[in-house]
Amino acid sequence: MPLIQLVAEKIKEHAMVTAGETIVVGVSGGADSVSLLHILYMLKDELKIKLVVAHLNHRFRGAEADADAKFVSELAERWHLEAYVESRDVPAYKNTRGVSAQVAAREVRYNFLSEVATKTGAARVALGHHADDQTETILLHFIRGTGTRGLRGMLPVRDNFFIRPLLTIRRKEIESYCKQHGLAYRHDASNDKSKYLRNRLRLELVPLLESQYNPNLIQAINRLGEIIREEDEYLDQQAGKAYRQAKLASGGGTVRLDRDRLLAIPLALRNRVIRMAWFEICGDSDDLEYKHINKVLEIIKGGGGYRQIALPRGVTCVKNYNLVEFTINHAKEAIPFYQYLINIPGITPIPEVGMSVGAQLLAREDVPELSGAEPWEAFLDYDSLSMPLVVRRRLNGDRFMPLGLDGTIKLKKFFIDNKIPVNIRNYIPLVVSGADIVWVAGQRPGDKWKVTDETITVLRLYINDYGKNSCIS
Amino acid sequence: MPLIQLVAEKIKEHAMVTAGETIVVGVSGGADSVSLLHILYMLKDELKIKLVVAHLNHRFRGAEADADAKFVSELAERWHLEAYVESRDVPAYKNTRGVSAQVAAREVRYNFLSEVATKTGAARVALGHHADDQTETILLHFIRGTGTRGLRGMLPVRDNFFIRPLLTIRRKEIESYCKQHGLAYRHDASNDKSKYLRNRLRLELVPLLESQYNPNLIQAINRLGEIIREEDEYLDQQAGKAYRQAKLASGGGTVRLDRDRLLAIPLALRNRVIRMAWFEICGDSDDLEYKHINKVLEIIKGGGGYRQIALPRGVTCVKNYNLVEFTINHAKEAIPFYQYLINIPGITPIPEVGMSVGAQLLAREDVPELSGAEPWEAFLDYDSLSMPLVVRRRLNGDRFMPLGLDGTIKLKKFFIDNKIPVNIRNYIPLVVSGADIVWVAGQRPGDKWKVTDETITVLRLYINDYGKNSCIS
Structure with missing residues (x-):
């Protein structure tokens, strides 16, 4: 089957795009992203999508990187596509945040792509990861130690926002596609250096395993990833049910669970389930290691009355007879001020608090029961909102009109009335339109935009939908 | 913690032995099996177990192997342990069966160990596999392509019969244990040759991964194995439930499933579930590959009326509207005559039909409801049976007195009356005591040994308990 058709089928299988949408394509200039752009270009009329090109210069490779940027700009121009080509100081970001070059590049790039999506009203971002990348990811997770989660590899669709149409295609197929269609592409020389672990894996380990142990390595590992992905999703669903059953209460940086119900959950x-409790108060799964989970399981299993253990990030877990309680102790000053435009529809990461805000547009009739809304989601009347929406940390003097109230009150008073501890208040994202607080995330939406019988389009906002998708990967 | 105590805890954790039991210890003469024997020797009074040494000369390594056998014999004599040291022609077995040297050695060795257990009335066989072996197993499965099952590695307890007390202990810990206790051991020089895949993995790949990618590789992979083992067990339980719900009928080499119920099962x-259907008619999971399962899933999902596909081993899968049917078409001459002593309690493999017979002794009050017996199990009055029991293929002239009947009938007539197709009759194992057929496996037990109110001890016989333990690994 020709590659274009194969990719078209994958796009259909995973419902990667919807007719009428704008798609941002992340184009580095390499063979994979150039052919991804070309394939989507060939399919754009059939899929009824509009393409936007996005390229980020990470400022790690000087003149070479400038040439990449020029190459992508010219490509977009030749194909008459709108393009956003930007340069950001990733080396500085790396130093400020104290992370590795790869992590810094990844964070800045994903933020950049989300921003382009916001600016252009795009619903998704397409990425050029292919089957060989997937093998490397799974292999690396396997060797470095991981639970099931790492073995599933990258997802074809992540957060209903990032899509990877080439994920099952081999690198060599992509290269011969470029050859066949006369597509020029840039070669990133830093990929040839075996200094980086990932490059060493690609240049040395994968070829060794292919020649000495299994010529079909890529196929075998990617198939495993697919099986694990399905099983992982199923296990998450089951764990989500068990978590909701074991939960007594949550909010204000605390989750309370019933110990007997925890013990009744299959090993x-x-x-x-422990990971979900962590996720609910921390907003991601970083820093929670296997050994921490084991410590928690140990005190849950153990007899006696009161036991307390300290976990990373100032989280404590207390067992007190039949109660198991996780609490996060955020220092007030730990969260710097931040402000991001919200992607609608889409996901907006807030690295400062390790959370993200998701936004979805729904027809009124697709929102069955508003009383069923959980604290981590809000349903609003889309047409009565002034755009753009922004998510930011609270500021002194913020005022709020909570759902059900007639006038505005100081946000501070709202926090006090609702018993939100001082030390977690800076941790709560606010969704804001102009000077109005639209949603105090995890707490209460504003009254002004409530869904009524007149509502036509509903905006669903949510903080990391952990029930369905327990970890952001 | 001293190694002995660590192993004692693992034995307790997995309930590897019961007081009063005899344990056969497989001793090759290497550091791992010698230290296993020593540790169990040191624990034998505390655990109230009796030890029997078993050593098999595989006849692959001439004089060296003879010296190994002598070494083990002398060791057992010095420690005053009963020992079975035998030599079998594995090279001939390898050639007859057309399998690799490793597979041949494995099959002959496991049969030998089961036989020693039968002769000595031992309840279990202890094997010396350790954490480094486990890593190699998991790594090999990962590289060669596997589902979740392969990643769980070897089980600490398999079939409630084979136990592996050293499975979490590192090779270097075992070697220093030998040094510390002045234990001599034999070195198998064939382990140093990188000709065999497994050796290459141990000698080249694992050290490479440890030095270049993760110094804690063994720990990381074994932890993954443990996580996967738990998840795999849970997924099997859930799949077992789904399988029983989807099943309309089974027996006579056929399983009928309800298509709608199959489609309602999570992906x-x-x-x-497909694997369980296969297992029920074939007795193991060999030869059923991912691509076959996919073909089955495809015709189940597909619309239309009649569809038929051929699977390995003469199995066909037919979809006919809402019916999905698996049937095995065994050629009459395909099964050679075989005869094995049955291990009670224990597992007796029947390689000729890819099944095994399990035997368990239960107190009368522990057998709740005999009407609940499934075709693949039989409950008999243990005290009225004459020992030993044997499992064998049918012979011309076999006669049988089925449960509920007053006199004997020809087995052939029984098959005809019960609509067992000619082509699968040789495939049905018969459990025999002297000239009496005690159980036509999968069909009917004999009347003479039925459980009554006078029964004190019940013998439970079963063919591969797939509900609980869907694949023999």
């Missing part, structure tokens, strides 16, 4: 799900 | 479990 295979119990560590996922 | 993550569906391939396991």
Whole structure:
């Protein structure tokens, strides 16, 4: 089957795009992203999508990187595509945040792509990861130690926002596609240096395993990834049910669970349930390691009354007879001020608090029961909102009109009335339109935009939908 | 913690032995099996177990192997342990069966160990596999392509019969244990040759991964194995439930499933359910590959009326509207005559039909409801049976007195009356005591040994308990 058709089928299989949407394509200039752009270009009329090109210069490779940027700009111009080509100081970001070059590049790039999506009203961002990349990801997770989660590899669709149409295609197929269609592309020389672990894996380990142990390595590992992905999703669903059953209360940086119900959960799900509790108060799964989960499981299993353990990020877990309680102790000054435009529809990461805000547009009739809304989601009347929406940390003097109230009150008073501890208040993202607080995330939406019988389009906002998708990967 | 105590805890954790039991210890003469024997020797009074040494000369390594056998014999004599040291022609077995040297050695060795257990009335066989072996197993499965099952590695307890007390202990810990206790051991020089894939993995790949990618490789992979083991067990339980719900009928080499109920099963479990159907008619999971399962899933999902596909081993899968049917078409002459002593309690493999017979002794009050017996199990009055029991293929002239009947009938007539197709009759194992057929496996037990109110001890016989333990690994 020709590659274009194969990719078209994958796009259909995973419902990667919807007719009428704008798609941002991340183009580095390499063979994979150039052919991704070309394939989507060939399919754009059939899929009824509009393409926007996005390229980021990470400022790690000087003149060479400038030439890449020029190459992508010219490509977009030749194909008459709108393009956003920008340069950001990733080396500085790396130093400020104290992370590796790869992590810095990844964070800045994903933020950049989300921003381009916001500016252009795009619903998704397409990325050029292919089957060989996937093998490397899974292999690396396997060798470095991981639970099931790492073995599933990258997702074809992540957060309903990032899509990877080439994920099952081999690198050599992509290269011969470029050859066949006369597509020029840039070669990133830093990929040839075996200094980086990832490059060493690609240049040395994968070829060794292919020649000495299994010529079909890529196929075998990617198939495993697919199986694990399905199983992982199923296990998460089951764990999500168990978590909701074991939960007594949550909010204000605390989750309370029923110990007897925790103990009744099958062993295979119990560590996922602990992870979900962590996720609910921390907003991601970083820093929670296997050994921490084991410590928690130990005090849950152990007899006696009161036991307390300290976990990373100032989280404590207390067991007190039949109660198990996780609490996060955020220092007030730990969260710097931040402000981001919200992608609608889409996901907006807030690295400062390790959370993200998701936004979805729904027809009124697709929102069955508003009383069923959980604290981590809000349903609003889309047409009565003034755009753009922004998510930011609170500021002194913020005022708020909570759902059900007639006038505005100081946000501070709202926090006090709702018993939100001082030390977590800076941790709560506010969704804001102009000077109005639209949603105090995890707490209460504003009254002004409530869904009524007249509402036509509903905006669903949510903080990391952990019930369905327990970890952001 | 001293190694002995660590192993004692693992034995307790997995309930590897019961007081009063005899344990056969497989001793090759290497550091791992010698230290296993020593540790169990040191624990034998505390655990109230009796030890029997078993050593098999595989006849692959001439004089060196003879010296190994002598070494083990002398060791057992010095420690005053009963020992079975035998030599079998594995090279001939390898050639007859057309399998690799490793597979041949494995099959002959496991049969030998089961036989020693039968002769000595031992309840279990202890094997010396350690954490480094486990890593190699998991790594090999990962590289060669596997589902979740392969990643769980070897089980600490398999079939409630084979136990592996050293499975979490590192090779270097075992070697220093030998040094510390002045234990001599034999070195198998064939382990140093990188000719064999497994040796290459141990000698080249694992050290490379440890030095270049993760110094804690062994720990990381074994932890993954443990997580996967729990998840795999849970997924199997869920799939077992789904399988029983989807099953309309089975027997006579056929399984009938309800298509709508199959389609309602979560994707993550569906391939396991197909595997269970295969297992029920074939007795193991060999030869059923991912691509076959996919073909089955495809015709199940597809619309239309009649569809038929051929699977390995003469199995066909037919979809006919809402019916999905698996049938095995065994050629009459395909099964050679075989005869094995049955291990009670224990597992007796029947390689000729890819099944095994399990035997368990239960107190009368522990057998709740005999009407609940499935075709693949039989409950008999243990005290009225004459020992030993044997499992064998049918012979011309076999006669049988089925449960509920007053006199004997020809087995052939029984098959005809019960609509067992000619082509699968040789495939049905018969459990025999002297000239009496005690159980036509999968069909009917004999009347003479039925459980009554006078029964004190019940013998439970079963063919591969796939509900609980869907694949023999």
